Amino acid sequence: MTLAHRPDGVHVRAPGKINVYLGVGPRHDDGYHALATVFQAVSLYEDVYAYPSEGFSVEIVGDVNVADVPTDDRNLAMRAAKLLARTAGVDDGVHLRIRKGVPVAGGMGGGSADAAATLVACDALWGTELGPHRLHELAARLGADVPFALHGGTAVGTGRGDQLTPALARGRFDWVLAMSEQGLSTPTVYGRLDEMRAHGEGLADDAAPSLEVPVAMLHALRVGDAHELAPVMMNDLEPAAIADRADLALALSDGVRFGALTGIVSGSGPTLAFLCAGPGAARTVQEELRATGRDALHVHGPVAGARIIL
Structure with missing residues (x-):
């Protein structure tokens, strides 16, 4: 999921998801619920473009209504970029241009797809080469749906939904x-x-x-x-x-x-x-x-x- 250092910018595409199955347990003291879910990534995408910058900034465009999407630290992609920079000891910033194709607040994990795409894009832009396992760990820290957006396909999610086991799904x-x-x-x-x-x-x-x-x-x-x-x-x-x-x-x-x-x-x-x-x-x-x-x-x-x- 990484390339050599790309000073001219990196384009990453990540899919939205549907929950084919979602079992929700009681609320825990930490505010989360135990889940048993089956995710399937579908052909509706978020596109993240990462460009070199001295600071951190996010620009949102898209084919869906993006009026309510934040561009500050409430944005999950922004948090993903800063988390990767802190983890890898990177002093550079990044400008993220996000083209949204997944409905906002629609239950399809568009924000999580943005975060997953940002991790991959910044890893390539900065040449940090953290590898799939470390990127998965960072994704899990950002939200329950982010690791799945990183991997795609079909998977069983347990815990908060972030503990993934690939599920074999033949055909279409x-x-x-x-x-x-x-x-x-x-x-x-x-x-x-x-x-x-x-x-x-x-x-x-x-x-x-x-x-x-x-x-x-x-x-x-x-x-x-x-x-x-x-x-x-x-x-x-x-x-x-x-x-x-x-x-x-x-x-x-x-x-x-x-x-x-x-x-x-x-x-x-x-x-x-x-x-x-x-x-x-x-x-x-x-x-x-x-x-x-x-x-x-x-x-x-x-x-x-x-x-x-x-």
Whole structure:
């Protein structure tokens, strides 16, 4: 994931993700929840361009609404660059130009993809050559989804989601993503789930086993069968994400009515991921959703993680 020192700048592309499965345990004292999840990287990307600079700065452009994306130390890519500089003893700065293609606050890990791409880009720009293992360690310090964005593909995540085990996924899975103009805050959704559970609501059918990825899911991924995968997809955060968003429940129903095998809230939402039988079925679902006024995209997975673009 590294190259020789590149004083003219480095371009890295990293994918967004969907959570094919997401089991959420109780909240720990440190504020985090134990997770058991299956990530799949899909063909919707963030592009990070890293240029030499005396200081640290971030510029945001994109094909999605970027008005609410911070450009100071609240930006995860900025934190990634500074963390790498401190770790490697680099005195140089960097100017990051981020072109966003993943919906902001959409539950698809766009900010995490930015951070992963920044680690790879700065490692190449500065010639630090930390290697995949050390970059993974830094990614885990930045957030639970960052290590997966670094590696891509399909993986089982445990702990906070940052302890990754690659999952064999043959073939191609076709998804239609239904986006929402109004984002959802991940901490807010987790907080709502905690509140619902405290009142006996929003529970999985069997809460404890939901933290173990079903064998049937791993088998469906291994054989590349969307029909086998559809009935075992699950997201414990879904009831909390749609609690105040009746439009999400309606969209989930519509997507299946239009031909999707199933639909699920991706991560903390509000992006919805519809699994389809193949490219043709996905195009039909996309067109039907667009006809109802929704913003829908056809993507596929799994795809590779953060990579330098030459």
